[in-house]
Amino acid sequence: MWIDLAITMVKIIFILTVTVGFFAPVLTWVERKQSAMMQDRVGANRADIFGFTALGLFHIIADALKMFTKEDFIPQGANRALHTLAPIIALIPAILTFAVVPFGGQYTLWGKEVNLVISDLDVGLLFVFAIASIATYGYVVAGWSSNNNWSLLGAMRTASQMISYEVTMGLTVIGVLMVYGSMQLTQIGAAQEDFWRWGFFLQPVGFVMFFAASIAENKRVPFDAPEAESELVAGYFTEYSGLKFGMFFMAEFIEMVTIGAIMTILFFGAWHLPFLTTADLLSMFDFLGDNGANLVVMLIHVGVFFGKVTFFIFVQMVIRWTLPRFRYDQIMKLGWKILLPLSLANIVVTGIIILALN
Amino acid sequence: MAYYVDRNVKMTWWERTYIPEILRGMMITSRHFFRNIFGFVPFFLGKKKDREIFTVYYPEETMQFPIAYRGRPVLALNEDNRPNCVACGLCEIACPAYCIDIIPGENSGKQNEVERYPVKFTIDYAVCIFCGFCEEACPEEAIFMSDQYDITMLDRKKMKYDMEQLLVPVSELKDRMDFCRKMYGKWNY
Numbered sequence: 308m309w310i311d312l313a314i315t316m317v318k319i320i321f322i323l324t325v326t327v328g329f330f331a332p333v334l335t336w337v338e339r340k341q342s343a344m345m346q347d348r349v350g351a352n353r354a355d356i357f358g359f360t361a362l363g364l365f366h367i368i369a370d371a372l373k374m375f376t377k378e379d380f381i382p383q384g385a386n387r388a389l390h391t392l393a394p395i396i397a398l399i400p401a402i403l404t405f406a407v408v409p410f411g412g413q414y415t416l417w418g419k420e421v422n423l424v425i426s427d428l429d430v431g432l433l434f435v436f437a438i439a440s441i442a443t444y445g446y447v448v449a450g451w452s453s454n455n456n457w458s459l460l461g462a463m464r465t466a467s468q469m470i471s472y473e474v475t476m477g478l479t480v481i482g483v484l485m486v487y488g489s490m491q492l493t494q495i496g497a498a499q500e501d502f503w504r505w506g507f508f509l510q511p512v513g514f515v516m517f518f519a520a521s522i523a524e525n526k527r528v529p530f531d532a533p534e535a536e537s538e539l540v541a542g543y544f545t546e547y548s549g550l551k552f553g554m555f556f557m558a559e560f561i562e563m564v565t566i567g568a569i570m571t572i573l574f575f576g577a578w579h580l581p582f583l584t585t586a587d588l589l590s591m592f593d594f595l596g597d598n599g600a601n602l603v604v605m606l607i608h609v610g611v612f613f614g615k616v617t618f619f620i621f622v623q624m625v626i627r628w629t630l631p632r633f634r635y636d637q638i639m640k641l642g643w644k645i646l647l648p649l650s651l652a653n654i655v656v657t658g659i660i661i662l663a664l665n
Numbered sequence: 666m667a668y669y670v671d672r673n674v675k676m677t678w679w680e681r682t683y684i685p686e687i688l689r690g691m692m693i694t695s696r697h698f699f700r701n702i703f704g705f706v707p708f709f710l711g712k713k714k715d716r717e718i719f720t721v722y723y724p725e726e727t728m729q730f731p732i733a734y735r736g737r738p739v740l741a742l743n744e745d746n747r748p749n750c751v752a753c754g755l756c757e758i759a760c761p762a763y764c765i766d767i768i769p770g771e772n773s774g775k776q777n778e779v780e781r782y783p784v785k786f787t788i789d790y791a792v793c794i795f796c797g798f799c800e801e802a803c804p805e806e807a808i809f810m811s812d813q814y815d816i817t818m819l820d821r822k823k824m825k826y827d828m829e830q831l832l833v834p835v836s837e838l839k840d841r842m843d844f845c846r847k848m849y850g851k852w853n854y
Contacts, residue, residue, distance in 0.1 A: 344701040345694045349720040515684060622691075629694045630687065 310419065318425050322405045325613065326564050327557070332367045334560040334620065339366070341621075342628045377549035382454055385546065389452035394547065394554035397445030400438045401561040407431040408568045409493045411578050411608040412585060414601040423578075423609065424493055431492035432484070435569060436477060439524065442558065443469045446526075446533065449555070450543035461542025464635060465526065465533035471642035472523040472530075475516060478650035482513040482657045483573050496577030500584050506574035512653050514574045516646055521566045522623060523642070525559060529630040532638055567619035568612075575615050578608035732844045735797045735810040737790055741842075742832040749807035749835070752783040756799035756808055764792035765799060788831060790816045791824035801849055809833075809841045 336351065340363060343350025351363035359365075381390050411423030428434050443466060450462020484490060486509045487498045499505050507514050523530035534542030544555045571577060580588070585604060592600040633641065680686050721728055730736070741749045752769030770784035799808050811833065818824050835842070 341698060345698045347697060347701060347719060349722075625691050625695055625698070626687070629690045 314419075314421060315425060318423065322408075322410070322425065323402070326405055326561050327402060330564045330620075331557045331560045332371070334563065335370060335556070336364055336367050337620075338560075338624060338627075339363070341624050345625070345628050371553075374550050374553040379551065380546070380548045382546045384454040386452040386454070389448050390546075391551070393445050393449035393452060394544075394551045394558075395445070396448060397442050398554045398558040398561075400442040400445070401558040401565060403438050404435050404565045405568070407434050407492055408565070409496050409572065409577065410568070410612045411605055412493075412497060414605045415597070416601055416605075417598055421605070422493065423605070427491065427493050430490050432480060432490045432495075432573075435492075435565075436473070436480075439562075439565075440469070440473055442562075445558075446543050449547070453543075453546035455546050457539045457541070457545045458543050461533045461535070461539045461545070464535075464539075465543055468526070468530065468533060468638055468642070469524060471639060472520045472646075475642060475646040475650050476520040476524060478647070478654060479510075479513045479517045479520065480573065482510045482650075482653050485654070485657050485661060486510060492572050496572050496579075499576040500579050502576065502579075502581040505576040505581075507576075510574065510653070510657070512649065513657075514570075516650055516653070517573070518570065519641075520646060521570070522626065523638070525562045525566060527559070527563075527623065528627045529633050530638055531632055532635050535632060563620055563623055564616060566623065567616035570619050571612060571615040575619075578612040580607070580611055730812045732840050733848075734812050735795050736813045737795070737811055737816055738788060738793065738797075738799055738808050738831075739811045739813075739833040739838070740786060740828065740831040741807050741809060741835045741838055743835050747779070748783060748786070748828070748832060749805050750783045750786060751779065751781045751805050751807070752786075753781070753804065755802040755804065759798040759802035761796060761798060762792045762794045764789040764794075783828065786828040786831060787825055789825045791821050800845060806842060806845070809838045809845065811838070811841070 340350040342348075351366040352360050354360065354363065354365040354369040356365055381387055406426045407424065407428050409422075409424035409427070413420060413422045415421070446465040446469075447462045450458040450460075450465065453459075483495065483506055486506070487495045489495055489498070495506075526533045533539075534544070539545070544552055547555060579585070585608075588604045588607060589600050592603045595603060743749050750767075752767050754767055754769070757765045757767050766785070766787045766789070767783050768785040770782050772778050772780050772782065795810070795814075797810050800810050816824065
């Protein structure tokens, strides 16, 4: 019992370290640097410690210091309680989704079954959607409580956009559920051991639509109408400063990791290497003994999983710095008139094919 | 000429599916990214060669400005170690921002001696708008626009430059002088 608790604690600490401790801060640097590279610029490279700039990596520390020491400003006439609460509501769901995200399969280490997921829920996917939609409240409350017209407009856009795209997101995932017959993320991952049974090959249309919808959920360019710098100053977080602003910022970056992780699990073979099943890998490291082989395979799988997540984050960044922002009516048109019918058609076609194959 | 933008661009079926065109755009940006990230390594070693990036590392490197660039106006110091200025006041009058302030002095009028000279010549760079009218008005080739533009002070009073700070040897202003002769063409050289 204590051992189980310890394993769970280790897993929680690992996930928190990777997402909050590593991905979220490093992505702020990656975003600046990658956009610079893509636009033939240099990017952040001035913050230095004793003359070492480390390619601008110290900007992370500089940013964190700035956010911690900045004035925490609450505008006049704002609802103080909700204004403080909003960034927390926005940030917590982003981190919480990782509770059900498996970052590896099941391994036997010293007679102990280790399942590399914090909480292996039967309704894992539903849990992800349920928690992710709570974040909407954070953004809406942030916009409303700021007592600022820009913020309110941004919040309204957030609400409508997130609700519209959640429909598409939920419906596209149904195709995946029909194919794998499970809502448990670990089982969906385990079902993709064979390369040709990756979700990408079984649900190509669903993949594209899910990607589009999840970027819209995260409110990043090209779906960043809620914060639209050129129209709404900064949208729902116009009136935020210091660490509260940082929390919105971090929520966005952690959500990018979440999207990458969910995409990897649903469509890109989770932790599996192409053409190498777990049994193959285990026999490959047979010389290390049973425990050693399991341990090595576990590390490989975790590495592969986060490699795939990194790839999806890269793709999201490329999209973010390639496409211009949609107009608001275009977002709605894309969501309701194109993606929704397409996702319904996807379900129908998937159903017909499954029926025909059986 | 009015210029009509055709907003009803007819897209082909292929373009209207949107996804292939997105991929094409992503290919372009990714190509730049990967090309630059490999050119990034020389930068890490402190070299700036073989790189497509056109950023200028400002305080360390400065741009080479074209000769027509109007930086801060300076006074020309001729070979006899005295300003070309004869304190006629034309630049003072031409200045739309009234940033030039001249106090003229007079010599005795002997042979081989300038009759008039500026006792005090101040330009307030906090007021100057870098228009170049003073240069155009000057009949004596005494005031020129240089290529310096970074005049930053913590105190506004220090922005007021007096004659010692303004004087620049005429040899450094040769290019600009030639440009002015060509440009304004009033000296008939």
